[in-house]
Amino acid sequence: MQGVLDLLEVAIIIFDQSGRAVYRNKAGARFDQARHGDAVVKDAINRMVAATLIGGAPEEELELLGPPAQVWSLSCEALRSDSQPQGVVVAVQDVTSLRRVEKVRRDFVANVTHELKTPIGALAILAETIATGDKGADTQELAERLVRESNRLGRMVDDLLDLSTIELQDAKDRRSIAVGALVEEALGRVSALARQRQVTLDFVSRGEEAISLLCDQAQMVNALTNLLENAIKYSDSGQLVTITAYRGDSRGGVVVEVSDDGAGIPDQDQERIFERFYRVDKARSRSTGGTGLGLSIVRHVVEAHGGTIVVESEEGEGSVFRLTLPNSSDVIEEENL
Structure with missing residues (x-):
């Protein structure tokens, strides 16, 4: 006993x-x-x-x-x-971990309620203004605001669904894919946004042979897209966003970095930026259509693939988000042990 x-x-x-x-x-x-x-x-x-x-x-x-x-x-x-x-x-x-999880869940429910309430309330007010036929209202402007708020609500729901799917599936649909192919797909998704904000995108791949990841393609592209979108939205016109891929120094591995010359992140915010709905600049995030879920999605994807993510940033100097992930041969070797 x-x-x-x-x-x-x-x-x-x-x-x-x-x-x-x-x-x-x-x-x-x-x-x-x-x-x-x-x-x-x-x-x-x-x-x-x-x-x-x-x-x-x-x-x-x-x-x-x-x-x-x-x-x-x-x-x-x-x-x-x-x-x-x-x-x-x-x-x-x-029971420290248990209470922490319970607090995260309570905060998540409270945040979802608050975040959804804002666009839903705006939609209701705009629709009511149009329905009452207020002659002083600019119908075209109201309609455009309706579209913006509904799009924002749709993005938030999509991000919530993505986050839930990532947490449930745990990156089970994995196959070996060239990092370059993942990056090119993500760059294609953000190219229109980069042109709109007049931000230049650059992809740098270091290493003599092709670098590959054993990953869930949809999840990994989603993570890279979120990092690129975040870098573009926090950059000013004429600035550069660079994504770099190379082999890690110890035991192989793959490192992917997304760097920008944008606003940077204050020291006190850097530990919290991967939390759901946490925003460094709330006004800028909402004006650019951010949901506050992008970096949380990135963190969950990286951790589901056995990797890590860190950020280095200085206010006014820009930021570097560094993903370190096991490459295909590392993962296959571990699974065969």
Whole structure:
């Protein structure tokens, strides 16, 4: 039984009727000689054990501000003989990740509600103005605004569906594809936007032999398209957006960089730009038709393919988004092990 309990991530500690610990599983041993945050948890355990021995059976969730911030779930159950407590079993579980996920979900629902409410409200007002036949209203302008808002709403729904699909499918439809082909397809999708904003696009491929990825083509092109669109929208007329592909230094791998000379990203925003609906410049994002989901989609695609994404940026100097992904031979070799 002890071997089974030692496999649990939940800390199990048993106390006798005097409040002395007589058993700890492996996870519970950390609270024996506790320091820092663990010491706070240990104090809470002792307090709850004392309360349980006099008739209570408390449960508590303990939040530690850290760093690192942690959330612990503590529960006690009395061991009774003839209705008298003879000891206490305590279960202690680190629920930090669970609470973080719950918060992300709550925030996501709240953000979706807010983001959808704005264009839907605008559509309703514009439609009502046209329907009432307001003679002072410019019908052509109202119609154009209706189209813009409906397009914005459509893009947001499309991005939400893309994000959900990526999270569910986990890049299962993978095949070996040349990086150049992926980049060219993404460049084709953003060429009209680049011409409209008078931004120059450049593709640089380094390496003697063709570089390929084992990837879901639709997802990877979607990710590259989002990065390019983001770079174009935050660049000024006459500026350059460059996408570069090359082999990584360690154990092969493929690196794809999208760089621009645009506005750059403030330091305090760089850690949050991959969150759903997070915008550095809300006014500029909305004016350019952004949904606030593009970089979140990119991150999910890259992680689903076993890669990483980082950003380097300075305000007024531009940004570089760097994707590091396993190439075809790396992935095939790992899957054959």
